Amino acid sequence: MLTRLLSATALALVVGGPVAAFDMSAMSAEERDALRSEIRAYLLDNPEVLMEAIQVLESRQADQQAADDIALLQVNADALLNDPTSWVGGNPDGDVTIVEFLDYRCGYCKRAHPEVAELIASDGNIRLIVKEFPILGEESVQASRFALAVREVGGDEAYKAVNDGLMTMRGQISERSLRAMASDQGLDADAVMAAMSSEAVQRIIAQNRALGQRLSISGTPSFVFGDQMVRGYVPLDAMREIIAEERG
Known part of the structure; x- marks a missing residue:
């Protein structure tokens, strides 16, 4: 026995x-x-x-x-895919949508940024949605508020430019550095600084945080590829494999 x-x-x-x-x-x-x-x-x-x-x-x-x-x-599909407060890039009619939750102070977000850009540019049929998700301290919050304020004041092209600028930025995020970035984009820096404290900007960040909590997202970057969620950095080749799976 x-x-x-x-x-x-x-x-x-x-x-x-x-x-x-x-x-x-x-x-x-x-x-x-x-x-x-x-x-x-x-x-x-x-x-x-x-x-x-x-x-x-x-x-x-x-x-x-x-x-x-x-x-x-x-x-949570509607909040992920149809929220007008989130910037949309790539091909708006793409057959696969990527949603990225990012923090401008996140080293892995900075590492992923050029790879996501390469994926979007080389593929041509991907819709990209960016969710501002500042979780790494006050500088992160300040940077996200700035990016959202730039979009409010200057539109989508200005947002894309400062999104790129913040991701490649190596120095401290401060009012001085943000004012300089706004001026470089030909924006009214005073108007951008004022918009950073607007109810609309604060509401977007609060909504994104609530969405992240519902999706059990606690770190950045986090991605949604179609119906797959990946919490963490994804190298370019792996992203391409996931996109191929979604299309398959």
Whole structure:
């Protein structure tokens, strides 16, 4: 009986199912102690069983996360795809939409920025939506408010220019540096600074944060590719593979 129970237990470790053929409560204390010793010895002799069990568990968790993400994206599709307060680039009629949650102080966002730009330029059939998602401190909030204020004052082209500028910026984000950037774009810096504190700008950031919370987004960059969510940096080749999957 002990050998059969041990085999069933090892199988359960791999497939993740219960050992239904045996009633553990019916075993004596001596039998339970012997079982524990045998299981320990078996696992020490066959550690690959644990690795197989872990792989099965991780695969099931990944599948469940993907299913949960699809449900979340469906529920929040309108806020993700049809929000007029979010800047839209690339091909507005593209067959695949990418939504990017970004923070201008995020090193991985800066790393992803030229790769996203290359993907959009080389593909030609991708719609890009940017969600301002400042989570790395006051400078991040200041930068996002500035970008949104620039869009309010100067329109989409000016927003794109400062979005690029903030992503490549290496110095401190301050009122002085932001005023200089606004002036470089031919904008009224005073008007932009005033718009940074507007209710509209603050509401957009609050809405994006609430959306991120609903989608379980806690870091940047985070991406939505069609019906797939990727939390974290994605290299260009991987982005292209995901886009091909979406089209497939």
